[in-house]
Amino acid sequence: MAVKDNILCSKSHEYIYQEGSNYFIGLTDYAIEQLGDIVFVELPEVGSSYTKGEIFGTIESVKAASEIYMPVGGTIVEINEQLIEKPELLNENEFDEMWLIKISSNTYEEDSADLLNYDTYKEEAE
Amino acid sequence: MAKTFLYNNHIKLGAKMVDFAGWEMPVQYTSIIEEHNNVRNNAGLFDVSHMGEIFVTGKESLTFLQILVPQDVEKLIDKKALYCQFTNEKGGIVDDLLIYKLKENNYLLIVNASRLEADYEWLIKNKSNYDVRIDNKSDIYSMVALQGPKASDILSEIGIKKENQPKTFHIDEYKLLNEDVFISRTGYTGEDGFEIIIKNEKVSELWELILEKGKPYGIMPIGLGARDTLRLEAAMSLYGNELNENTTPVEAGLTWTIDKDKKQNYIGKNIIQNQLQAGTDKRLIAFKMTDKAIARHEYPIYSDSKEIGYVTSGCIAPTIGQNIGLGYINNKNLKINDTIQIMIRNKLYNAQITDKNFIKKHNKGN
Numbered sequence: 001m002a003v004k005d006n007i008l009c010s011k012s013h014e015y016i017y018q019e020g021s022n023y024f025i026g027l028t029d030y031a032i033e034q035l036g037d038i039v040f041v042e043l044p045e046v047g048s049s050y051t052k053g054e055i056f057g058t059i060e061s062v063k064a065a066s067e068i069y070m071p072v073g074g075t076i077v078e079i080n081e082q083l084i085e086k087p088e089l090l091n092e093n094e095f096d097e098m099w100l101i102k103i104s105s106n107t108y109e110e111d112s113a114d115l116l117n118y119d120t121y122k123e124e125a126e
Numbered sequence: 127m128a129k130t131f132l133y134n135n136h137i138k139l140g141a142k143m144v145d146f147a148g149w150e151m152p153v154q155y156t157s158i159i160e161e162h163n164n165v166r167n168n169a170g171l172f173d174v175s176h177m178g179e180i181f182v183t184g185k186e187s188l189t190f191l192q193i194l195v196p197q198d199v200e201k202l203i204d205k206k207a208l209y210c211q212f213t214n215e216k217g218g219i220v221d222d223l224l225i226y227k228l229k230e231n232n233y234l235l236i237v238n239a240s241r242l243e244a245d246y247e248w249l250i251k252n253k254s255n256y257d258v259r260i261d262n263k264s265d266i267y268s269m270v271a272l273q274g275p276k277a278s279d280i281l282s283e284i285g286i287k288k289e290n291q292p293k294t295f296h297i298d299e300y301k302l303l304n305e306d307v308f309i310s311r312t313g314y315t316g317e318d319g320f321e322i323i324i325k326n327e328k329v330s331e332l333w334e335l336i337l338e339k340g341k342p343y344g345i346m347p348i349g350l351g352a353r354d355t356l357r358l359e360a361a362m363s364l365y366g367n368e369l370n371e372n373t374t375p376v377e378a379g380l381t382w383t384i385d386k387d388k389k390q391n392y393i394g395k396n397i398i399q400n401q402l403q404a405g406t407d408k409r410l411i412a413f414k415m416t417d418k419a420i421a422r423h424e425y426p427i428y429s430d431s432k433e434i435g436y437v438t439s440g441c442i443a444p445t446i447g448q449n450i451g452l453g454y455i456n457n458k459n460l461k462i463n464d465t466i467q468i469m470i471r472n473k474l475y476n477a478q479i480t481d482k483n484f485i486k487k488h489n490k491g492n
Contacts, residue, residue, distance in 0.1 A: 036142075036351070037159045039442045040420055042471075058471060060420050062158040062441060063351055 003095040008112055009121035010071040015095070016115070022077055023108065024099040027059065027068065028118075030125045032090055035061040041087040043079040043100060050074065052111040057100060059090075072112050074105030130175035131268050131326045135333050139347055147240035149176040151350050158351035162444045165315055165356055169274035170348035171336050178242035179267045179323060180235040180249065184258040187231045193392050194252060195225070196375060198385035202227045207295045207312055209383055212248055217374035217397035221245050222365055224312060226297045234297070234308065236269075236321075238365045252393070268329035272336060273319030273356075275488065276343040281309075281320055283339040292320070294489065303328050303335070314353065316360030316487040358450065359443045360489075361412055361482035367423060367438045368410060368452055376401040377454070379410040379482070407456045410438070412482045413466060415449035417475035421468045427453050428467040428474055429460060437468060445485050451477070 007015040013031035016023050032038065040060035050056050051073040059066050079101050083089060090098050105111070116124065127150045136143065141152035152173065154161060164170055182191060191199045195210040202208045204227055212220035221241040226234040237245045242264060249260050272280060282288050285302060286309065292298045297310035305328045313319040324332055337345060354364070363369050369378055376384070376398060386402055415421060421440030426433050440451030451468075460466065462481055467474040 036154060037157050039159075040418075062355060063153070065420065065422055 004118045007095065007118055008071070008115035009118060010069065010115055011121075011124070012069045013125070014069060014071045015118075016071045016112070018108075021104065023072070023074065023103050023105055025071060025101050025103060026095065026099040027090070028121065028125075029095070030122060035059065035064075035066065037062045038087050038090045040065075041083045041090065041100070043084065044076050046076050046078060048076050050076075052107070059087075068100065071115055072103075072105050073107045074103035076101055077104050078102040128176075130173055131329045132173045132175060132270075132333055135330055136173065136347075141347070141349060144350070146350055147176060147238075149239060151176060152347070154349040154351045155347050158349070158355060159444045161346055161348045161352035162355050164344065164346045165274045165317060165348055165352065166445055167275070168344035168346075169272065169276040169280055169319075169340055170315075170346055170352070171333065171340070172271040172273065172348050172353060173268075173333070174271050174321065175268035175326075175329065176239035177269055178235075178237040178239060178245065178262065178264040179269070180237060180246065181261040181263055182233045182235060182249075182258055183231055183261070184256075185231060186257040187233055189390075190253070190256040190258045191225065191233060192390045194249075196384040196388065196392055196395070196398055197225075198388045198390075199225060199227075199233075200390075201385070204229055205292070205296050205298055207297060207310055211369075211375050211380065211383070212245065213375065213392065213394035213398065214371060215394055216372070217376075217394035217401065218371040219365075219369045219373055219375060219378065220248050220371060222363065222369055222380075224310075226308075226310060228297070228299075228308075241365060266325060267323050268326050269321060269323045270329065270333060270336070271313055271315075271319060271321045272340075273313045273315045273317050273348075274345075275318060276340070276345070277317070277319040280336060280340040280343050280345060283343075284335055294318075303331055313489060314360075314362060315356040316362070316485060316489055317356075318488050354439075355441050355444060358439050358441055358452070359445055359485045360487055361452065361484055363410075363452075364439060373408075373454075374398060374401055374406070377406045377408045377410065405458065407458060408435075408454055410452060411455055411460070412480050412484065413451050413453065413468075413477040414480050414484075415451070415468070415475065415477045416465070417477070419468070419470050419475040420449045421451040421453070421470065421475075421477065426469040427455055428469060429455075429457065429464075433469075434460075434466075440468075443484055450480075450484050
């Protein structure tokens with residue numbers, strides 16, 4: 001998939017890619033597969049700001065709740081509303097549709113320095 | 127980590143494996159929700175070989191077992207099962223187990239994997255001068271559970287005709303694959319079903335046979351993930367979550383299993399008898415989330431802005447499409463339909479106390 005070529009991933013399994021002046025953030029396919037059936041997603045309010053590494057949401061599978069961290073700092077521009085009603089859509093794993101949040105970021109350059117490209121991330125994760 | 131004799135079967139089926147009580151066990155094969163629903167609608171096959179099989183035999187078997195549990199083992203007739211708890215001096219639960227009376231002076235105890243060692247020590251410690259033999263045969267036997275509305279059809283397909291199958295909460299000896307096996311009509315799902323105890327060497331062949339013959343009935347292998355959601359929907363306790371050495375059967379809502387008029391003494395009897403009469407502050411409740419959130423193990427429970435207890439188990443209940451849970455509260459006044467709150471990630475979410483019938487159970491019978 002084209003998106004995979006352009007994403008950067010964190011060790012805590014979030015991905016980020018740029019589109020126009022904004023950034024889309026989601027969970028990697030590897031993380032989704034490890035979680036299993038996803039039954040609940042909690043996302044932040046539009047307009048709220050977070051620094052890199054801060055918890056911005058929660059994702060729950062049947063077995064457990066996991067926190068989701070900001071791969072870079074920024075302000076929430078949009079959340080993927082359809083996931084609130086239908087969290088199970090995340091299990092379909094399409095990177096470009098199953099993003100969690102869209103952000104604006106002034107610190108992307110410095111914050112993204114330690115993120116990994118998809119292939120390196122995948123190697124380290126497995 | 128220990129592996130059951132079905133380890134290779136699980137790997138072949140693409141199971142995701144996890145550590146459970148020191149055993150490498152399948153948590154899911156396809157999806158917990160799919161597996162869960164399949165047990166409710168068709169049938170599922172579980173590897174429960176990690177559980178312990180302890181045989182108690184000898185002249186004083188009955189007298190010995192009577193001192194260990196608040197249930198009246200004397201009332202147990204041949205080939206019948208009794209759900210029991212080993213209780214300690216404080217009335218706390220050492221383990222919960224099934225006692226099967228195979229015949230006079232011959233009992234089979236099925237205990238939790240996580241408690242096998244503690245149970246065996248408990249039995250030896252309390253054996254004193256009783257004329258009994260305690261044989262832990264967990265290393266010899268494997269066990270599979272065949273559960274769901276189609277379980278009886280499938281058991282019939284593999285050679286145990288319906289008229290010969292054990293009745294609910296009974297056990298009998300059969301021949302399967304030219305091997306002596308025990309089959310009981312018991313389980314941990316709230317559905318009709320069987321548990322088959324067979325020698326290790328034959329369990330892989332039995333597993334394959336059941337999956338093969340069960341295919342037309344829609345059978346699926348089921349992992350520990352769905353085992354947990356199925357038992358929670360059936361409001362059955364899990365040792366380590368709802369039950370532990372500091373919790374009595376009365377507090378755990380197991381009063382219905384206790385024989386209040388049991389004459390013989392048993393360990394912890396004074397405390398349990400007192401609690402039966404006076405009631406307890408601490409008690410197990412069931413609840414449904416009314417706010418959109420999932421309660422999890424150890425989340426605090428609140429009422430009127432005060433912390434009154436904690437969640438022992440919580441999950442989504444696939445059968446009813448609601449988030450449910452069990453938990454302990456220290457409060458005598460709250461009753462069914464009252465609202466409580468669960469603290470989830472520093473926010474309070476509403477839940478409603480319910481009875482323990484999340485689903486209609488199909489495992490009750492004679």
